[in-house]
Amino acid sequence: MKLSAPLFRLKRQARLLSRENGIPLNKALDRIAAAEGFRCWSQLAARVGRDHRPAARIYTQLEPGDLLLLGARPGHGKTLLGLGLLLEAAKAGRSGTFFTLDYHEEDVARSLASLGAGATAADSFALDTSDDICAAHVIARLTGAPRGTLSMIDYLQLLDQRRAHPELGAQVRDLGRFAASSGQILVLISQIDRAFERRGGGLPGLADVRLPNPVDLTLFTKACFLHEGEARMDPVRVA
Incomplete structure (x- = not known):
């Protein structure tokens, strides 16, 4: 699955989401991952680690x-x-x-x-x-x-x-x-x-x-x- 943006930009989006909505960063990361079609951020990161070496x-x-x-x-x-x-x-x-x-x-x-x-x-x-x-x-x-x-x-x-x-x-x-x-x-x-x-x-x-x-x-x-x-x-x- 191709991501909508590079990993570092998705992290930046998560930090912005965390600040704007007053939620913990890990929750914001999981929301970004869900929008990309993954169960959670750790699953997305693991997939990127396997695909981009x-x-x-x-x-x-x-x-x-x-x-x-x-x-x-x-x-x-x-x-x-x-x-x-x-x-x-x-x-x-x-x-x-x-x-x-x-x-x-x-x-x-x-x-x-x-x-x-x-x-x-x-x-x-x-x-x-x-x-x-x-x-x-x-x-x-x-x-x-x-x-x-x-x-x-x-x-x-x-x-x-x-x-x-x-x-x-x-x-x-x-x-x-x-x-x-x-x-x-x-x-x-x-x-x-x-x-x-x-x-x-x-x-x-x-x-x-x-x-x-x-x-x-x-x-x-x-x-x-x-x-x-x-x-x-x-x-x-x-x-």
Whole structure:
């Protein structure tokens, strides 16, 4: 069944419905799902997760040693895609870790459910929610992991939020060197600047990445951008 609008727009409609009618967001989501022909929102989300799997396509384009930037505006599915990549890696027999300064275990469980993943999907990768996450923490945790291990860091702009941590550019450089030397794959989720929405049209690019602190984006080997249900992988440099 084809939806009347992309998933992120349906979510936006639900939030508006919730505010206008003074009902809980979950009730508004279920009403939107019913209008699309589904029993409830979780059923709709699971169907979308099965039918639209950019993670499988993106995963085949990743190589050992890659440092991937994964960018989108809020609500466009960057974290879901990252989790999908971890699941694809698990299917291929690869281990992985989700390092997050933003999500909790409950958030991860809900996101996996929206992908249509089973109750045991979270066992496919390790979860690190430490407040100490930075490049040094990630490298220490992953040192010795097999070549081809895929890990996700959520997210780029939070890595230097603690004054004790090195500047963001230095951390990205260290992560790139570690990925190249270990043959592991690191995915860094990134915010996109609000100015992109004012420009309108197409998908964001490297010039749209929000950089409160300077970072040489050519340190990444590849970049993947999402917007309105579309996903595009771009090479940045040769690994």
